[in-house]
Amino acid sequence: MASKILIAEDDNNILGLLSVFLSGLGYEVSLARDGQEALEMAVKVKPDLMIVDIMMPRMNGFKLVNTLAMDRHDIPMPKVIMLTSLADKENVQRGLSVGADVYIPKPFNLEDVAARISELLGETPAK
Numbered sequence: 001m002a003s004k005i006l007i008a009e010d011d012n013n014i015l016g017l018l019s020v021f022l023s024g025l026g027y028e029v030s031l032a033r034d035g036q037e038a039l040e041m042a043v044k045v046k047p048d049l050m051i052v053d054i055m056m057p058r059m060n061g062f063k064l065v066n067t068l069a070m071d072r073h074d075i076p077m078p079k080v081i082m083l084t085s086l087a088d089k090e091n092v093q094r095g096l097s098v099g100a101d102v103y104i105p106k107p108f109n110l111e112d113v114a115a116r117i118s119e120l121l122g123e124t125p126a127k
C-alpha cells in the first residue's frame with residue numbers, strides 16, 4: 001500500500017509542485033493550506049509522514065507539530081519534515097525540539113526531499 005503523505009503549506013506553488021512530484025513517486029498525497037486544516041486532516045488521513053511549513057495562517061508549523069506530538073488525537077505520530085525558509089539555528093532547534101525529524105531549508109531540491117522521505121519511511125533509496 002502506498003505511504004500517505006500530508007503536506008501543510010500555504011504557498012500554492014510549493015504545494016502544487018510537491019503534490020505533483022510526490023504523487024508521481026507513488027505516494028498518496030493530501031494537502032492542507034494552513035496548520036489548523038492540517039491538524040484536522042491528519043486525524044482523518046493518519047499520514048505516515050507530514051511535510052510542514054512553519055509560517056502558515058491560523059496555526060503555524062511549530063504549533064501543529066507540537067500539538068500532534070503532545071496530544072496524539074488517537075493517531076500514530078507521523079514522521080515530520082519541516083520545510084521552511086526559517087532555517088537559522090534557533091528555528092532549526094525549535095523545530096526539532098517540538099518533534100520534527102528532519103529540517104529542510106527553502107529553497108529546496110526535490111530530490112533531497114524524496115531522499116529524506118525514503119529514509120524516514122524506511123524505504124529503499126531506489127523507489
Ligand SMILES: [Mg+2]
Nearest residue numbers: 010053055056
Ligand atoms: Mg508559509
